[in-house]
Amino acid sequence: MLESNLELKGSSFTLSVLHIKSAELQKIRIELEEKLAIAPQFFLGAPLVLNLAAVAEQDINLSELKQILIEQGLVIVGVTSGSESQLSAAKDLGLAVIKPGKTVESKFINAPKSTQIVKKNIRSGQQIYAKNADLIVVGTVSNGAEVIADGSIHIYGTLRGKAMAGATGDNNAVIIAHRMESELISIAGQYWLAENLAEHDTDKACCIRLADESLLFEPLTF
Amino acid sequence: MAQIIVVTSGKGGVGKTTSSAAIATGLALEGHKTVVIDFDIGLRNLDLIMGCERRVVYDFVNVINGEANLNQALIKDKRSNNLFILPASQTRDKDALTKEGVGKVLEDLSKDFEYIICDSPAGIEQGAMMSLYYADIAIITTNPEVSSVRDSDRILGMLQSKSRRAEQNLEPIQEYLLLTRYSPKRVTTGEMLSVEDVEEILAIELVGVIPESQAVLKASNSGTPVILDNESDAGKAYSDTVERLLGNNVPLRFLEEEKKGLLKRIFGS
Numbered sequence: 001m002l003e004s005n006l007e008l009k010g011s012s013f014t015l016s017v018l019h020i021k022s023a024e025l026q027k028i029r030i031e032l033e034e035k036l037a038i039a040p041q042f043f044l045g046a047p048l049v050l051n052l053a054a055v056a057e058q059d060i061n062l063s064e065l066k067q068i069l070i071e072q073g074l075v076i077v078g079v080t081s082g083s084e085s086q087l088s089a090a091k092d093l094g095l096a097v098i099k100p101g102k103t104v105e106s107k108f109i110n111a112p113k114s115t116q117i118v119k120k121n122i123r124s125g126q127q128i129y130a131k132n133a134d135l136i137v138v139g140t141v142s143n144g145a146e147v148i149a150d151g152s153i154h155i156y157g158t159l160r161g162k163a164m165a166g167a168t169g170d171n172n173a174v175i176i177a178h179r180m181e182s183e184l185i186s187i188a189g190q191y192w193l194a195e196n197l198a199e200h201d202t203d204k205a206c207c208i209r210l211a212d213e214s215l216l217f218e219p220l221t222f
Numbered sequence: 223m224a225q226i227i228v229v230t231s232g233k234g235g236v237g238k239t240t241s242s243a244a245i246a247t248g249l250a251l252e253g254h255k256t257v258v259i260d261f262d263i264g265l266r267n268l269d270l271i272m273g274c275e276r277r278v279v280y281d282f283v284n285v286i287n288g289e290a291n292l293n294q295a296l297i298k299d300k301r302s303n304n305l306f307i308l309p310a311s312q313t314r315d316k317d318a319l320t321k322e323g324v325g326k327v328l329e330d331l332s333k334d335f336e337y338i339i340c341d342s343p344a345g346i347e348q349g350a351m352m353s354l355y356y357a358d359i360a361i362i363t364t365n366p367e368v369s370s371v372r373d374s375d376r377i378l379g380m381l382q383s384k385s386r387r388a389e390q391n392l393e394p395i396q397e398y399l400l401l402t403r404y405s406p407k408r409v410t411t412g413e414m415l416s417v418e419d420v421e422e423i424l425a426i427e428l429v430g431v432i433p434e435s436q437a438v439l440k441a442s443n444s445g446t447p448v449i450l451d452n453e454s455d456a457g458k459a460y461s462d463t464v465e466r467l468l469g470n471n472v473p474l475r476f477l478e479e480e481k482k483g484l485l486k487r488i489f490g491s
Contacts, residue, residue: 121425123379124372140425142375160423 015077019051020065023058029068036072044073049098052082062089113151122147122161129167143183149173159185166210174209176220190215224332227339227467228357229400232373234344236365237402240438241460242341243271244449245361248464250305251449254336257296259308259327261353262343263318266310272299273445274307283311286323292330301450306335316349324352346380355386359396359467361429365403366415371423374399378424398429400463405434406479417477430463432456433476 022028048069052060062079069076078096079087087097116130118137124144128135134151141147145161152173153165159177166173166188173187180202185192187210196215200206205220229242239262246258260268263283269275274297280290285308292308299305308327311318331338342353354360360381364374381395382388388395401420408414421428437454441447449464451457455476465472 120382121378123382124375126379126383142423143372144376145379 015047015049017049017051019054021054023055023060025061025064025068032072045075047075047077049077050079052079052086056081056083056086060086062086063093066093171210174207176207178205179203180206187215224335224338225359226328226357227337227359227361228342228354229339229361229363230342230350230354230377231344231363232346232377233370236363236370238363239267239271239341240442240448241361241363241400241402242339243268243447244460245464246339247302247305247447248449248461249337250302252464252468253304255304255334256337256339257306257308257331257335258339258341260310260341261319261349262341263310263314263316263349264312265343266312268341269307269309270445271442272307272447278309281309281311283314283318285327286318286320316343316347319349319352321352321355325356328356346376351384354381357385357395359398361398361400362426363400363402364420366401366420371415371420374424378426397426399424399426400430401428402432403434404431406477410479429466430459431474431477432459
């Protein structure tokens, strides 16, 4: 049986892309030196792909550009988004021509906010996450339990565990409980521990909300 | 169909086995045919407390594995014709308990018995999960201190999410709180949580309060369930607990510090 001496396998790598925005090589050399001086070890020997989209219409000496980059200790593996002539010049220099990668556009999905209602006591070790919703608990949240919501949290019982409202950064979220003896409460990343709560009268219904980047305690009295 | 009662707690050393033995004995004394199963595979204790350790030939794991039948493994209690013990294996580990195996044994026992008491091991691993999986009723044994209450709360969460009744969306397990090692004197001095404190945190129905008592240790060492000690507070409190489990309304006792009489105050106790 013949044993194969090589094997071809597909694999994907993360490569840094260097966008060339000017055909003036001397300027590029100076700017590059400045950039690399900040973190020389980071780029040393790093494989790079050149993106020529910005200079596709211009005449650029690829061979000289390659030389400049190699002198700086960078390893050029290919070029992308250049004109026909630029790309064929790249081929002659022994560089790979790479199809432009897909730029993922992050779309913020603004789905309507809903409400999740839980009618039981949340016991130690249990976790409830109301994704993209307000959370209403008709019961008590025990020590060691966690309730999390992207919106506000309302607890019609005692809050003893952890509560995190505005989990995805909603500054307008609030936490309301009939009694607040929480281990930790947090709104949009700002948090209080039990000792911060202890300064307030938490035996009665109260509301915690965010005001100017810090948490604010408000008794719910009318 | 038998009622399957799990005696559980999460935390160790709070009195699960003592309570299982006492409650099983109490139910048998009331005329109900009862079996008590030790789920603490590898650390078996129930047979010691029931005073039948010398009569263990086959055990629970043998039955699950088909190496013995139920009648060979069941040990009849010396004191009551209605009471049987299914001991744990001391040499296996808790992974020997499978959902199917335990289910089959409980199903077979259900045909003959009115009550099946499952004595859970401590923790929330395989043994404890198997003991509570098929339960109809759970007795949460809790000491009046913070860590025990916290662990009981965790077990209550497990009952509501990991049991057969939870998985199949049936009527939830009936949960009862059994407060053990209660010392009214230490509650007065603030060293212990009070009955009200624990009830408020766990928010389940209270089925009994067992006072801290020397009789419990004495009973364990002599292999006699403490409920048979009619003289002791702990024995009486367990009898009351069994009555409440059977649906009878019995007032709570031993919640107040005992008032010392004049002579006792002068001469000491």
